[in-house]
Amino acid sequence: MAAVVVLVLAAAVGAEVVAGGTGTAHQELGPTPNGLGPWTPLPPQQAEAGRASGPTTSADPASADPASDGLPSGASQVPVPGQSQLGVGPIVVMGVQPTATTTVSVPVPGKAPASTPGAAVTTSSPPLPSGGSFEAEASANTLTGRTASIACPGCHGGARIGYVQTSSTLTLTGIRVASAGTYRVTVYYTNGETDSLTALFGVNGASVLAMSLGPTGSYNTPVAVTVPLPLVAGINTISFSNPSGSTPDLDRIVVPPTP
Template sequence: MEQDGSDREGARDRRVLLRRLGWTVLAVGVAATAVLVSPLVVPFPPPTPVTPPPSSTTPPSVVTTPVLVMPPVVTLSAAASPGTPPAAEPPPRAPVTSSPPPAFQSITVHAADPANLRTGARVIECASCRGGSRVGYIGGPNLLAVRVAAVPTAGTRTLTIVYETEEPRTLKVAVNDGTTQTRQLAGAASLLIPATTTLEVFVPAGDSWIRFFNDTGSAPDINEIVLS
């Protein structure tokens, strides 16, 4: 029994010794590693600051272009030879005046003129009428169209109508296809005594037709017209 106890104590002492020996070897290895590795770790040097180059304070050079000054040009006038008379001045121009347009010449046309158009209307002999006749039976579908030829210029003209009637009648007047104007005419209460009436009409240049009618009743007889 005593022998077994001594063996166990000897084994325990050996384990303790081996454990201490292991820790010692480990410490020696770590120390050797630190000594060998530390020279291999080389720290990087800090970056060197970059200093900008000093700014140049010298102003840029200015290139001056020489200016070439031209001498003035002297014009030599030819001296007039003695005895040469001076040039005569041109005569003044006469003022240009525009002549006024010629005055409109009045145009007279008889109602019974063969160039006129009569639709249903008839020429009536009348010794007391201008030209010895007149045109009657105007009204309803019947009408008289007086031709005015070669009007030199267009414009508003005065139309004088010579007519005859025994009683008040309505007369309608139109130039070509223009606006119709209406007149209520009493006349001289006789088909043998001429009467007149006037109105303003626009007449174009050239040839025109002046129509006399009354589509709602009888119109007075037409003797003559004057365009002025």
């Protein structure tokens, strides 16, 4: 009977006997902050208060009001492992969930796409001009001896080159063609004499052919004649002379783009 009274008295005062019969009472363990981390013992005073007041946790966790934990309505706490050791407070999630980020390249009209690093870039240059019209009085040409520019109202550029005779020479420069071959060059000349005059044509410093050019009726009236001249690919010069007499006056020449 005495043993029963002792057990009842021990239960009333809250003493707990460890199973195994050692008789050593153990400390009550309190909850960790935010419900995570290692369990820590409660001070005796807090343990006594807890036993007296009973559990404070709601029987239905789903019915708990987040506002009671200082959170806004609709928010919830997300436990972070180890936060009790680091002292980090609860993380409040307002219903926003992280989403994956996808980068999409959108072409912009009128804007060239960015080049890929290391990619080979191919560029092309526009083709060089081939042939064209070349004025006899152009400043780039070479005049020797008595050769001179003369006003000519009926000529293409308003002037012609005359007095090309004996030791005098006219050389037209900068005549570019894309490929080598014999080009049918159109020569515009004037001959105010009543007889034909001879012109010696040369290409790149070498004499090519001599041609007799008939009267045109006036030195202000150009006439066209076709002369076959061998040209090289690239830049050429064409000379106009007569070592033994006078030549017609020259207005211009026209070189076709192809042979």
